Amino acid sequence: MTSTNSRRRAGVSAKTLRRLERASGRMATASVAAMEEQLPWFGRLAADQRASVLLITQNGAAGFVEWLRNSTEALRFTTEAFRDAPMELSRWISLRQAVALVRLATEVFEQQLPEFAADEAEQATLTEAILRYGREIAFAAANSYAAAAEARGAWDARLEALVVDGIVRGDAEESVLSRASALGWDPAATATVMVGAPTSEDPPTVVFEVRSRAARIGRPVLHSVQGSRLVVVVGGPTDGTAKERSILPKLATAFAGGPVVAGPTVPSLAEAHISATEALSGLRAVVGWPSAPRPVRSADLLPERALAGDPEAERLLVEEVAKPLEDAGPALLSTVETYLETGGVLENCARTLFVHPNTVRYRLRRVADLTGRHAADPRDALVLRIALTVGRLARARGIW
Known part of the structure; x- marks a missing residue:
């Protein structure tokens, strides 16, 4: 590692590094100008957003000079170049667009760097260096977007748990509907609540099980693990055609062994608390019917629910x-x-x-x-x- 760094430092003279440092702002401006010319969507960004891209590009240009001086700390320099990316870019630029910006900036740098080299050997060194640095910047951008996506995913999971908890407790429907809408749920879609035991004590594992099965059948779901029970809200009809009747049995495989109870299908998410109440009542009473199908509808458990003291079943x-x-x-x-x-x-x-x-x-x-x-x-x-x-x-x- 040391010999490689020594060769790289020896390949670029101190005079060239100083010239690059003075020209970093000009190269960054040229990069942004190329972005405006070659990327149609870039010109539609707001002025402050384009200014943010220019600032990040300037930081990247300055980081390149530092990277040439001390490549052992390349990771720190590239990370600092995209330090503000999750806060700035990920809100209004997709990862694919960010990669396009990095690629275009790297091309502009690659075109302009030879004029700062003292000889052909330095030209080759600078060309190799900017390609390596561009790769590091691209990985840093991907890491930044991945971290932002994980943060959004964690927030979405908490918001989803709040929605399901509100449905179970029968909270004011407006708060439940607004949160569900933020998660992309259609409030007018029919809904059915299923309850049973989760397959694992590890929440990410449960999320994967439910989401993967819901994706296979093409249905939206909201779900939450509440202690020893898993609550899943399924969107869309579950009665009628054979395909619709197969929805609940397919989703039941996302639950652990034991009974799975489904409440009635209600017209919209606003009435989902009715389905949840009946499903939970059925889950408490299903032990009275050892041979109950899986899943079993709460309406099919009326005798057991009545014996358990459920006034609604009576x-x-x-x-x-x-x-x-x-x-x-x-x-x-x-x-x-x-x-x-x-x-x-x-x-x-x-x-x-x-x-x-x-x-x-x-x-x-x-x-x-x-x-x-x-x-x-x-x-x-x-x-x-x-x-x-x-x-x-x-x-x-x-x-x-």
Whole structure:
């Protein structure tokens, strides 16, 4: 390393270094003039932004002279040349544009440097040096932009966690919507909340798992790890076509083993707290259904949620099952109750009611049309039984 530096210092005379130092401002100005001429977007920058580019270019030119004097500290000089880049450039110039500026400045320097050389040997040394220095500047710029991107990514992660936390807690929707909009979320898009266990205790690993799967299915997501649970907000419809119905099962693979519960799909992010409340209620109650699918909808866990003391589940069971049967008349209600009490045996139910088995079949089809639950299905039979029980208790308490 020492011999290389000695050769480089020996290759450029002190007189040449002084001339380069005096001409650094002129070369920087020539570089900016070339940028204005060859880069159309550069001329559209504001005056103060172009002045900032000129200042950074001047710092880079001065750093080149110092780099020639002491190349062992090249990294420090190149870093200092782009010391203000994250604060200045990354706000209004992309990394690709910054690299274009560095390349053009290097070309201008390469064209003008030979006139300061004392002989052909110095010309070759200066040409090699500016190419090396330009490479170092390009890497320094990339590092600066990478640091700025990491800082923005960390801020976005904190902002995303605030949005998800606001949804879970049911905060004022305006603050949630404004923060979500800052993250690029469409507030008018439908939303579904999923909850389960995270795959890892390392947040970056969880972020990668969720984001990679969301990218594969082309859906926007907001997510946050809250202690031992992972909360994911999925944008877009999740019912209807086969492709839409496959969205939640594909995202469920981003969760650890165990139950994953999805709340109802709501019209917009403003109502996402409803989906979150039901999903969390389902997560607390899903242990009561060991064979539940993964993911399972919170609406499919109404019996377990009601047994766990969820008043919303009780209300839904009454409104969706018990009350429609009550309003349909005593015949349907008595048929369902008798069918369940006789163990789901059609003939026994018909004998108890003194009707033909076909009458029982007809009434059970009417029940399925009214409630969406068929008493012959074991799971639906449980829902009907719990709903009727909850309805009786609600009537006894004077709630219904």
